[in-house]
Structures are given as C-alpha cells and as structure tokens.
Amino acid sequence: MDAIVAVQARMGSSRLPGKAMLPLDGTPALVHEINRAVSVDGIDHEDVVVATSETPRDNIIAITAKDAGATVYRGSEANVIGRIANAVEEVDADIAVRLCGDNTLIDPRLPETLLDMVRKDGIEYASSKFEHTFPIGHNVDGFTRGTITRAAQDADSDHHREHVAQYFKAYQDEVTAVNVTAEEVFGSEFVESIPAFRKLRLTLDEADDYRLLSRVYEEVSYDQIVETKKAIRYIVDNNLHRINADVEQQVW
Template sequence: MKIVATIEARMGSTRLPGKVLLPALGRPMLAHLVRRLKAVSSIDEIVLATSTLEADDVLADFAKKYGIAVFRGSEEDVMGRVLGAAESVGGDIVVEITGDCPVIDPDLVEQTIRVFLRNNAAYAANSYISSYPDGMDTQVFTVDALRMSASMTDDPLDREHVSRHMVNNPDLFKHAYLIAPPSLHWPGLGLTLDEPADYQLLTKLIEHLGKDDPLFGCGAIIDTLKNNPEWLGINDDISRTNVRPQ
C-alpha cells in the first residue's frame, strides 16, 4: 500500500497573496512543510497538488527544486485535484495536508497514519474533533474511498473541501479520530498561515526554534508560547473560518 502525502497549495490568496513561498529562516514556508513531511517515516511520496493557472507555474518549479512530484488540476475542484495527485503517482492511501501548515508536527502526522491503519478505517483525522492547535491538521483516507466519494457528489462545497462528503457519511466511510492529550490541547491556537499576522508569528517561531531543531514539534511550540505570552497577541484577533462539515 503506497502512502502519498498531498499538499494543496496555490499562489492566489485574498488575505495573503503568495503566502506559501514567503520566506522564514532562509527558506520558503512551503519548504518547511515539505521537510517536515519528508521526516514522516510512513509517507512514501509527496505530491504538490496545485492548479493549472499560470500564477501557479512557480509552484511547479518549486516542486522540481525540492524533489517532490507535482500535479496540476482544477482551481475550484480541490477534491478532483487531490484525487488526481494521488492517482498520478499510484497512491493507495492519501495523507491530505494543506499548504498553510508550515509547522505541522511530523510525529502527529505519523500518529494519524498509524491510527488509520490500525483501525482499518476509510478516513482518519486529528482535526475533526477540535483539540490540537489549528495548523496540525492531518487527514488520511484511501484513494478508493476518495474516488467513491468523488463519484457520489457534485456539491460545490464537497468538491472544495476534499473530505466533506466522507465526513458527512460515516455509514459509508469508516471513521477514526485522534484527540490531543492534555499537554497538546490548545484548539484556539492559530498556527496556520492565513493572514499577515500569522506570518509574523510563524516566522518568530521558526526563527526561535528552527535554528536548533528544524523539526520542532507541537509541544515545543506550546512551551515557547507559554514562556512568551506576549507573542500570542500577534495573531490573537484573527477570526478563523474553520469549515467543519455537519
């Protein structure tokens, strides 16, 4: 069973254009994410799933430079794009990651994969039940499940939010969920790259922790923010639009 991590990324962003290639500690934010996914032992291949828009040509160049595969598909049909990305490299299992999670914890990604495999699930996530900081989000599902889901829905929201249909139909797709232990429980903490203030906070964390350990984990981030509570004010007032299917 080939396990493939797909990274959804585009250059277009109304709030922070070109955000995935903004620099931190001498590397693009997206490069920090790729390095972290390469450290996940269960992942066999990484595919950057971007659009066919000319503006995203630079992301295809990025993929080549950093030694990962690239698949280009619809800007709006993200479900179809992720499915195409996984199929393009012969994947059996998808580890779905969004490009705005540059400090995702490799251990949490690995743990989600193991829970998925151990429970013989069609879908597993550490994000459905809100407990980890926003930015640690990992979803795992079989390519067969995604293919089946894609064949069953044309709802624009389902096509935009890759797993929405699977999540809303647990009778068709067996689920498994991870919940954060007390030491990592901080669902209100925003560690995704959405706004200029997020970029400021994430850059501070990467520069502070990344020099000694480029793969610093969620626990190190939480400890750092507890020791530097003034940093929390940097992006504390951002309203997070976290779409949770009902």
C-alpha cells in the same frame, strides 16, 4: 507506492495571496512543509506530492516543490477533492494523508498516526477534525485510495469540491471513520500544560499569522524542522499567541 503525503498548495489565497512562497527564516513556507512531510516515518521526498493547480500563477509552486525533491501533480484549482484524488491515482498510492500548504508547524506524528489508522483493515478515513482538540493548523486527514476516489466522484457541490474535509464531515456516516485527538499525538500532560491549547493559531492564513510564524522560525533553533512542541512552548512562554489571537477563522 504504499503511502504518500499530499500537500495542497496554490498562490491564489484571498486572505494572504502567495502565502506558500512567503519566506520563513529565508526559506519558502512550502519548503518547510515539504521538510515536515519528509519527517513522517516511512515518507521520502518522492512520497511527498504537492498538488497544485494548472493555472500559470502556480508555476512557482510546481518549480519550488520539484527543486525541494517533491513530486508534483497539477489539476483543477477549484475542484480540490478531485485534484487530491487524481494525485493519489497518478502516483498509484494505496493510502494518503492530506496537508494544507499553510500549516507549517504540523507535528509529523499526526500524519504518522493517521497513516497507521488507515492501514488498519476496515478503516477508510481518519481525521484530526471530527473533534476539535488540536490547535488551528493541525487540520489533517488520511484516507484510502478508494475512499478519496469515491468522494471525488460523489462530491456534488462546489463547496464540497473545494473543501475536502467538509465533504467527509457531511458524509461521515457513509465511511468507516475514526478521529485522532491531540492527546494521542502530544500526550495529555503536554496538552494540559498549555493554556487554551486548542485556540492557538499555528497556521499561515492571515498577515498576523505570518508575523507570528516569522518570529518562531527566526528565534527557535532547529535542524530540518522546528519541533512543534518546542515552538508551542516558545509561543506561549513569550506571549506570541497574542499576535494572531484576534483572527477569526472557521475551524472546519
């Protein structure tokens, strides 16, 4: 298998428990994210690997992901970097992108761009996070199999085992890494047309985020996925960004 999209998801969020299963337009948020991953060029349902934990409360994650056609890998709840590395190893993928299960408005062009980057000779890691140009909720990284395997072996703190991107931020000088900007994905004209583009919250991490996303999924027309640009324009034109503007969250 050449490339996969790994979606890390679990039920045990402290801020919004069970968020992966919250309904958006009647469908669990996790299924919407799987559909977005399938919209990535070259990715089929079996290429989407939902990496969840072995704890019983995450059985519903595994069942829902399988019903949606995705592949499921179950591993450590706390050692996320190990769980992702083992998922890549399990399906014998050469490269992967990692999505967080609460980013239900990810533009498929971002993981596409990251996969293209790590396919290039010499590039081991690509991220949207070295430079903060995207809205919150577009936190994606791509890597080779060897890179994530090495990272899982070398991560020597609970913090880095839990937060994959923060490990790579701390050790970015030890990998050949590139950054992808919002302008590369959305185009400069669109980014510049949206006030406070980088401050928009397009994630599902707090109750107010759920209020905003529920409005988007109920009121913006879509086929398989809500088009990200269309959603952003709707949010801004209708001042919906005020719903979750006061939520404080560390970007990394």
